[in-house]
Amino acid sequence: MKLLVLGGTAFVGRHIVEAARARGHEVTIFHRGKTNKHVFPDLEKIIGERDSDLAPLANRTWDAVIDTSAYLPRVVERSARLLAERVAHYTFVSSVSVYKSFATIGMTENAPRAVIAEPLPDVINADTYGAMKARCERAAANHFPGRLLVVRPGIIVGPYDYTGRFAYWPRRVAEGGAVLAPGEPTHPLQVIDARDLAAWMIARIEVTEAGLYNATGPFEPLTWGTFLEECQRVTKSAADLVWAPDMLLRGEGVTGADLPLWVPATPDSAGFYTVSSAKARAAGLVLRPLGDSLTDVLASSQGTTGMARTREAEVLRRLTGV
Numbered sequence: 001m002k003l004l005v006l007g008g009t010a011f012v013g014r015h016i017v018e019a020a021r022a023r024g025h026e027v028t029i030f031h032r033g034k035t036n037k038h039v040f041p042d043l044e045k046i047i048g049e050r051d052s053d054l055a056p057l058a059n060r061t062w063d064a065v066i067d068t069s070a071y072l073p074r075v076v077e078r079s080a081r082l083l084a085e086r087v088a089h090y091t092f093v094s095s096v097s098v099y100k101s102f103a104t105i106g107m108t109e110n111a112p113r114a115v116i117a118e119p120l121p122d123v124i125n126a127d128t129y130g131a132m133k134a135r136c137e138r139a140a141a142n143h144f145p146g147r148l149l150v151v152r153p154g155i156i157v158g159p160y161d162y163t164g165r166f167a168y169w170p171r172r173v174a175e176g177g178a179v180l181a182p183g184e185p186t187h188p189l190q191v192i193d194a195r196d197l198a199a200w201m202i203a204r205i206e207v208t209e210a211g212l213y214n215a216t217g218p219f220e221p222l223t224w225g226t227f228l229e230e231c232q233r234v235t236k237s238a239a240d241l242v243w244a245p246d247m248l249l250r251g252e253g254v255t256g257a258d259l260p261l262w263v264p265a266t267p268d269s270a271g272f273y274t275v276s277s278a279k280a281r282a283a284g285l286v287l288r289p290l291g292d293s294l295t296d297v298l299a300s301s302q303g304t305t306g307m308a309r310t311r312e313a314e315v316l317r318r319l320t321g322v
């Protein structure tokens with residue numbers, strides 16, 4: 001197939017390009033030439049700013065377009081309108097954040113989406129991200145009715161992840177000592193490896209699938225306790241996990257930026273890490289073991305994030321009195 005990827009050089013898009021190539025597809029990448037401009041030197045690259053000038057895409061045809069890089073509805077509107085006549089199929093990489101509430105456990109694709117009032121903001125932040133992605137989905141659907149695949153991933157992990165969120169945990173556990181662990185070991189967690197997501201998306205695009213899919217992992221419920229034990233196993237670490245209740249962490253001013261992936265348990269967030277991917281699984285999504293993602297992330301260069309060891313030690317001292 002001839003595929004156009006809007007984005008494709010940072011993380012998720014880069015894995016999608018790799019998965020498409022592995023299946024023998026001919027890929028064109030459209031981006032501004034800012035992020036990792038030297039990757040994929042042998043692929044056709046079209047340089048442009050999708051928010052203001054899509055002219056470089058005019059008069060071209062592709063079998064399918066994969067949009068990994070849109071956060072603003074007007075940006076999706078522009079590309080979907082331009083490509084509707086010349087591309088058969090559109091895939092939009094959305095997010096589980098489109099859902100209105102996470103009070104429900106095991107949410108399926110039918111759960112209500114967040115809404116946002118007009119005029120739409122120009123800025124994407126934690127408060128607007130989900131509702132704006134929901135509007136992006138609608139913009140794509142307007143121009144590709146019946147030929148739109150919307151994929152809503154949860155937290156995506158793997159090599160090239162520039163956030164460093166997932167890598168914080170195996171790295172921290174590998175360092176050993178007392179590790180500040182958030183909440184309770186029974187609290188849920190979900191992550192999906194970008195490579196599994198990408199391979200599955202390409203397979204769905206090959207059969208011109210239309211519809212909505214959550215994409216989270218693993219299929220069997222994962223807890224923070226099991227996750228950190230897996231970090232210990234993979235890194236052969238004897239680190240001590242010191243679990244700190246959400247309320248105490250909040251009292252210390254600890255945030256999700258300090259302890260990446262931590263979502264304090266509240267009635268409204270209880271379902272965040274329990275979104276159902278049963279539909280994607282039935283449609284062929286295959287997930288690698290968590291330990292493989294941890295191993296590969298440790299071996300690849302990633303961004304760093306999370307709390308400094310000195311601050312972690314201070315919080316531990318105050319919480320445990322040791």
Ligand SMILES: NC(=O)c1ccc[n+]([C@@H]2O[C@H](COP(=O)([O-])OP(=O)(O)OC[C@H]3O[C@@H](n4cnc5c(N)ncnc54)[C@H](OP(=O)(O)O)[C@@H]3O)[C@@H](O)[C@H]2O)c1
Pocket residue numbers: 006007008009010011012013014015030031032033034035036048049050051067068069070093094095096152153154155156157
């Ligand atoms: N990470 C997660 O846990 C997670 C979870 C759920 C959903 N998602 C979704 O997954 C997607 C992942 O993003 P990613 O960054 O990994 O994708 P990516 O496709 O690998 O990287 C973003 C690409 O977009 C290009 N780009 C950015 N702004 C552009 C513009 N104005 N015009 C043209 N090209 C532009 C960048 O290149 P240039 O800078 O050179 O233009 C880069 O190639 C997002 O849609 C996000 O909402 C992520």
